[in-house]
Amino acid sequence: MLPLLVAAGIATAPSASADPAPPVIGPAAGSSVPQPGEDAEVTFASGDVTLYGTLRTPVRPRSGVAALLLPGSGPTDRNGNQPGVPANTLGRIADDLAEQGIPSLRFDKFGSGATGLAGLPQNRLVDFGFTDQVTHAAAAATLLSDRTGVPVDRLTVIGHSEGGLTALALADRGIGHGGVGLVEPLPMRYLDLLTAQLNRQLDAAVQDGRLAAADAETSRETLRTSVRSLRETGKLPARPDPLLASIGLVPANATFLAEADALDPVRLADEIPATTPVLLTCSDKDLNVSCDQVGPLRDALDHTALRFAHLANANHLLGELGPFPPGRLDVAVPLPESVEFGTALREWSARLGG
Known part of the structure; x- marks a missing residue:
């Protein structure tokens, strides 16, 4: 199973990994x-x-x-x-x-x-x-x-x-x-909301010094490429950004993401x-x-x-x-x-x- 996107409430399809990582938002x-x-x-x-x-x-x-x-x-x-x-x-x-x-x-x-x-x-x-x-x-x-x-x-x-x-x-x-x-x-x-949520978090990470602006822009560009690929082909790039992979944007979840976003x-x-x-x-x-x-x-x-x-x-x-x-x-x-x-x-x- 995959973790929730931080403060986003979005997670993707079940995977075969053992235990889910605990989400970080919600009471x-x-x-x-x-x-x-x-x-x-x-x-x-x-x-x-x-x-x-x-x-x-x-x-x-x-x-x-x-x-x-x-x-x-x-x-x-x-x-x-x-x-x-x-x-x-x-x-x-x-x-x-x-x-x-x-x-x-x-x-x-x-x-x-x-x-x-x-x-x-x-x-x-x-x-x-x-x-x-x-x-x-x-x-x-x-x-x-x-x-x-x-x-x-x-x-x-x-x-x-x-x-x-x-x-x-x-x-x-x-x-x-x-x-x-x-x-x-x-x-x-689905992918529009995920994009809005991730961009908000990237902005916050840059603002408080947890992430360099250049690294944030790399993640944004990879996200744009991933969304475009999902919508055009139903697949994700073979090597996603590690940050995007941590929130479930990996090839194993492509079917779920593409179908939900449609x-x-x-x-x-x-x-x-x-x-x-x-x-x-x-x-x-x-x-x-x-x-x-x-x-x-x-x-x-x-x-x-x-x-x-x-x-x-x-x-x-x-x-x-x-x-x-x-x-x-x-x-x-x-x-x-x-x-x-x-x-x-x-x-x-x-x-x-x-």
């Missing part, structure tokens, strides 16, 4: 009080991969509503956790939805949790792409539909970070028109049916995605039944920062769920299926 979240309901372990197949997840059934489930929860980038499991980052992002969303009587399914994406690498050989890992990730999510939607009786086109799909792009891709396949939740989502093409979130948002309830969030203290970057996505969703929540004090993993500034060490602090986000989610979900 460790505090525990939450489970809402009434029962968690049941489930498995489902997608091609030659068996995935493992949890089906949450509230004590009094609402009729006609069920939600599929999709994690962000990197080795993120069914609860929204990574090694060293127990954020519990999706676990808390399942709690919030259960409070509204909404059943939900969350699962360990490929490369994480009980699913792991599914025993696949090295050559299959190299071929793993974003399209596979979406297909796995579609299989999860089928299971959720079978267990709840809600048709796949009427399911609600909620994606956090990179999971927002997965949710939009599912909507493009006709899955999840009962509601689409885009929570601190990837708001532009999808434009703004275009996909524009295709969502007008009657679809949509929740879109951004936060002033999200170091990964800014509210300005989310603006074009918001505009593309204006034709839908949109609930836009502009948060003030949540970090990218939806931890409550209160009056404190965001920082790279948030990962070491046990944070409760953002009050603003929890309120927005419950208000939006209370109206689903109406």
